[in-house]
Amino acid sequence: MNLPNKLTIGRIILVPFFVAAMLIDFPLHTLAAIIIFAVASITDMLDGKIARKQGLVTNFGKFADPLADKILVLAALLCFVELGLCGCIPVIIVLFREFCVTSIRLIAASHGKVVAANIWGKAKTVSQIIAIIAILLMQFSLSLPEIGLVSIPLDIYNTLELIFSIIGNVLVWISSIFAIISGVIYIYQNKQFIKDM
Numbered sequence: 676m677n678l679p680n681k682l683t684i685g686r687i688i689l690v691p692f693f694v695a696a697m698l699i700d701f702p703l704h705t706l707a708a709i710i711i712f713a714v715a716s717i718t719d720m721l722d723g724k725i726a727r728k729q730g731l732v733t734n735f736g737k738f739a740d741p742l743a744d745k746i747l748v749l750a751a752l753l754c755f756v757e758l759g760l761c762g763c764i765p766v767i768i769v770l771f772r773e774f775c776v777t778s779i780r781l782i783a784a785s786h787g788k789v790v791a792a793n794i795w796g797k798a799k800t801v802s803q804i805i806a807i808i809a810i811l812l813m814q815f816s817l818s819l820p821e822i823g824l825v826s827i828p829l830d831i832y833n834t835l836e837l838i839f840s841i842i843g844n845v846l847v848w849i850s851s852i853f854a855i856i857s858g859v860i861y862i863y864q865n866k867q868f869i870k871d872m
Contacts, residue, residue, distance in 0.1 A: 679726035680736050682718040686743045689715045690750050697754040702822055705815040712811060715747050716804050734789045738780065744800050745773050751807045752847070760810055761844055765851035769803075772858035779861065782868040790865060795857035802853045806846035813839040 676684075689711055696708035722740060726732045752769060755761040776796075783790045817836060819825045827835070862869065 677726075677731045677733065677736075679722040679731050680733065680739065682722040682725070683736060683739045683743045686715045686718045686722075687746055689718075690746055693747070694750050694754060697751070698757065703818075705811060705818050709808070709811045709815060712747070712751065712807060716808075719744060719747075719800075719804075737789045738784070741796065741800075742777075745777075748800065748803045748807065749773065752803075755807075755810060755843075755847070760814065760840070761847045765844075765847045768851045769854045772854045775858055776861050779865050779868050783865065786868065793857070793861060793864065795853070795860045799850065799853040799857040802846075802850040806843070806850045809846055810839075810843040813843060 693708055693711040693715065696704050696711055719740070722736070726736055749766075749770065752761065752766045756763050756766055780790055817832070817839065820827050820832060
């Protein structure tokens with residue numbers, strides 16, 4: 676297995692640790708989640724660059740890399756729903772899009788063709804990563820008074836919590852719109868495989 680594929684597998688392995696850091700309440704657990712998610716996101720950036728630069732692009736990588744992205748992003752979004760940090764509707768939209776796109780990929784694979792992610796799919800992933808990191812950073816800043824690192828008056832804290840909630844939800848909805856756009860384009864570009872369903 677080449678280095679880019681190892682990085683992809685490593686990203687998938689990090690997901691349970693990220694989920695644990697999100698859902699288990701321990702000191703600085705949000706910071707731990709940020710670090711894990713950041714490391715996973717960096718592997719996403721590196722694996723593709725290394726594969727293209729060193730001529731290590733494989734069919735496994737074309738399929739596993741976007742799959743690893745989906746697993747990481749959906750794990751984060753589902754944790755946000757569990758914690759009340761975003762609504763379930765945009766997450767359902769993302770799930771629906773991912774199931775549709777993955778189905779087309781599987782049909783294409785059965786015909787011996789591997790369909791790589793397009794530029795809109797990459798834009799969707801970037802928007803999701805930005806939304807997730809922003810929400811994590813906002814939650815970390817709200818946790819600072821709880822661990823005694825800063826002191827914020829309750830009314831200001833409540834206002835910040837409301838503002839951060841609105842910003843987080845807007846960012847998740849923006850990433851969901853990108854998911855819809857990229858999904859529609861992906862289906863249109865690969866409509867020949869839909870006919871075989």
